[in-house]
Amino acid sequence: MNEIAIRIGSVEFANPIMVASGTFGYAEEFDGLVDFREIGAVVTKTVTLEPRPGNAPPRIYETAAGMLNSIGLPNVGVKDFIDQKMPFLRTLQSRIVVNVAGVTAKDYVAVVACLDSVPGIDAFELNYSCPNVKQGGMSFSSNAQIAEAVTASVRKETKKPLIAKLTPNVTSISDIGRAVEQGGADALSAINTLVGMAVDVRTRKPRLSTITGGLSGPAIKPIALAKVYELCKSVSIPVVAIGGIMNLHDALEFFMVGAIAVQVGTANFMNPGCAAEITRDLRCYCQQQDLNLSDLIGSLEVDG
Amino acid sequence: MSPDPSIPCKHTVDCRVESIACVAVETFLLTLRAPSIVKAARPGQFVNLSVPRCGEILWRRPFSIHQVDNESGTFSVLFNVVGRGSQALNRVQLGDSLNCLGPLGNRFQIPPGTDELIIVAGGLGIAPFYFLLQDWAQEPFQKIIFYGVASNDRFCRLDDFSRLCSSLHLTTDDGSQGEKGTVIDSLRRHLCIKSERNRFLLTCGPTSMLRAVQRLGAEFQLSGAVSVENRMACGFGACMGCPVKLKNPGAPHKPYALACKDGPVFSLTEIVIDE
Numbered sequence A: 001m002n003e004i005a006i007r008i009g010s011v012e013f014a015n016p017i018m019v020a021s022g023t024f025g026y027a028e029e030f031d032g033l034v035d036f037r038e039i040g041a042v043v044t045k046t047v048t049l050e051p052r053p054g055n056a057p058p059r060i061y062e063t064a065a066g067m068l069n070s071i072g073l074p075n076v077g078v079k080d081f082i083d084q085k086m087p088f089l090r091t092l093q094s095r096i097v098v099n100v101a102g103v104t105a106k107d108y109v110a111v112v113a114c115l116d117s118v119p120g121i122d123a124f125e126l127n128y129s130c131p132n133v134k135q136g137g138m139s140f141s142s143n144a145q146i147a148e149a150v151t152a153s154v155r156k157e158t159k160k161p162l163i164a165k166l167t168p169n170v171t172s173i174s175d176i177g178r179a180v181e182q183g184g185a186d187a188l189s190a191i192n193t194l195v196g197m198a199v200d201v202r203t204r205k206p207r208l209s210t211i212t213g214g215l216s217g218p219a220i221k222p223i224a225l226a227k228v229y230e231l232c233k234s235v236s237i238p239v240v241a242i243g244g245i246m247n248l249h250d251a252l253e254f255f256m257v258g259a260i261a262v263q264v265g266t267a268n269f270m271n272p273g274c275a276a277e278i279t280r281d282l283r284c285y286c287q288q289q290d291l292n293l294s295d296l297i298g299s300l301e302v303d304g
Numbered sequence B: 001m002s003p004d005p006s007i008p009c010k011h012t013v014d015c016r017v018e019s020i021a022c023v024a025v026e027t028f029l030l031t032l033r034a035p036s037i038v039k040a041a042r043p044g045q046f047v048n049l050s051v052p053r054c055g056e057i058l059w060r061r062p063f064s065i066h067q068v069d070n071e072s073g074t075f076s077v078l079f080n081v082v083g084r085g086s087q088a089l090n091r092v093q094l095g096d097s098l099n100c101l102g103p104l105g106n107r108f109q110i111p112p113g114t115d116e117l118i119i120v121a122g123g124l125g126i127a128p129f130y131f132l133l134q135d136w137a138q139e140p141f142q143k144i145i146f147y148g149v150a151s152n153d154r155f156c157r158l159d160d161f162s163r164l165c166s167s168l169h170l171t172t173d174d175g176s177q178g179e180k181g182t183v184i185d186s187l188r189r190h191l192c193i194k195s196e197r198n199r200f201l202l203t204c205g206p207t208s209m210l211r212a213v214q215r216l217g218a219e220f221q222l223s224g225a226v227s228v229e230n231r232m233a234c235g236f237g238a239c240m241g242c243p244v245k246l247k248n249p250g251a252p253h254k255p256y257a258l259a260c261k262d263g264p265v266f267s268l269t270e271i272v273i274d275e
């Protein structure tokens, strides 16, 4: 048997193909569209302490090989998440990673504290791209000290694996990566969306209500690869790669630069079965090549 | 209402192109073979079609289910060529395969006791109503259509529609056929005629028209439903990209419904229709 299982902290994942936060709802939306058993982990839509309405429309715009979004983290809040969304998630065989965010450092701690004893949750992903109200709306992962401090305080609330999700909209992503590693994160995930913009030339208005938004999809894959490569060289905790992954080939590139796992995001919208297909293709590939996943991870060959 | 387990719910399926025909200026009728979609589809629902061989185009494209044929297991969409996606769709060949995600969204429902159904359609907003009229061909109530387009070369399937309804009122912006003006003028005149009938209105089309219909509905205290066409990335409630503003939200933190999942059909008085 060719081995494709991975481990983050104390938790084993049957395979390294996850679905990215905000692109898979709370999984129930995909019922009938995908074989959940083939998904290593479902990462939920970001959950916050209080419910959030989300941004005004228009929230999405299609760009060349990508899309812009300014959804604004609408969600039912942690209480309703537990009551209304966990029952379905709990029925799945996939690992469940709950993505959490807050507008203050205290919020992150409070949400994780609420969720820690809820059955069925395997790990947490901390969405550090959320604007920090205390820092004038700068995201939590744009400042190494803050990112480290938030990670350290959340660390005290849970023994479950903590995955810190980083924004690429910073000068040095590896500085932030090293800081959250110091803070006690078990893994990093990268990248969240890149700040982007589009204009309707006819009306001279921005295409999104928030003017700028987050770019995702195949258009960002080369950037994501470079960021993941940089992170893998800078930290000693595992890195989960995200950004424009549409098929096995894309996933293999990320494994080769050092990622331990990948998350499929935007691709779920067009091909809801995408993550499961990649898992099946990966298993075939490993069989054909007679490899274990560990033989692929970090196997990039650089001349000289 | 709980779903009937014998009806397949939304799924993805490769469909064979059975025919594609130009039915009006820049307007095409595309027929696809997909028995599983046909079996599940209800009037008002839509499909999200993969656009063939277009690297740069990311999203699927949503289209109303225009017509179904149970015998041949085919359904059709009626589409306008407006951009890259619909251009690519227009180039498909017989026998090509298109991936279809559907059926998606809710459906048109008419309250019991209705004895006059008023359909108001602008441009390609006519698309979902063929399926509806097909499905309700046996219903005894009056079916009155107000159908407006820019000029007469844009009308689609007038003979078929006139067979399926009690009366068909046509308007064109340039007066090239039917009445010159908008469906709104023609609809207003109809509503001014006092009637004992229980009227129910359904509408689909450009936003400006929907807003005008909504205002008329309020003025004449008419109940009805509107089908909206927001931009959609997924079409099944996953991206939260297609919010529709609610007039009276159930809770302050839930000011929006999703066009793809909670709609595309909403009560005429339920939503705020803006730009």
Ligand SMILES: Cc1cc2nc3c(=O)[nH]c(=O)nc-3n(C[C@H](O)[C@H](O)[C@H](O)COP(=O)(O)OP(=O)(O)OC[C@H]3O[C@@H](n4cnc5c(N)ncnc54)[C@H](O)[C@@H]3O)c2cc1C
Residues within 6 Å of the ligand: B046, B061, B062, B063, B064, B065, B077, B078, B079, B080, B081, B082, B083, B084, B085, B086, B087, B124, B127, B128, B228, B229, B230, B231, B232, B264
């Ligand atoms: C539920 C639903 C049902 C629909 N049913 C039909 C139908 O039966 N027949 C039909 O021709 N069209 C229908 N549409 C609209 C159709 O999806 C768009 O025309 C199509 O996606 C445009 O793709 P494109 O790549 O050709 O254009 P783009 O290059 O994406 O855009 C070209 C132009 O089309 C406009 N446009 C893009 N997306 C939409 C949209 N979702 N709604 C309205 N305008 C849009 C843009 O503003 C732009 O002006 C429906 C949309 C929805 C959401």
Ligand SMILES: Cc1cc2nc3c(=O)[nH]c(=O)nc-3n(C[C@H](O)[C@H](O)[C@H](O)COP(=O)(O)O)c2cc1C
Residues within 6 Å of the ligand: A020, A021, A022, A023, A045, A046, A069, A071, A073, A099, A127, A165, A191, A192, A193, A215, A216, A217, A218, A220, A242, A243, A244, A245, A263, A264, A265, A266, A267, B239, B240, B241
């Ligand atoms: C519509 C949309 C909503 C998203 N919502 C969230 C979210 O709630 N929390 C989060 O951490 N990331 C969110 N993301 C970012 C994705 O999880 C992912 O990091 C990013 O889209 C890059 O991957 P991709 O190119 O495969 O989509 C969202 C992305 C999209 C496109």
Ligand code: FES
Residues within 6 Å of the ligand: B231, B232, B233, B234, B235, B236, B237, B238, B239, B240, B241, B242, B258, B259, B260, B261
């Ligand atoms: S289009 Fe994705 S939620 Fe409606």
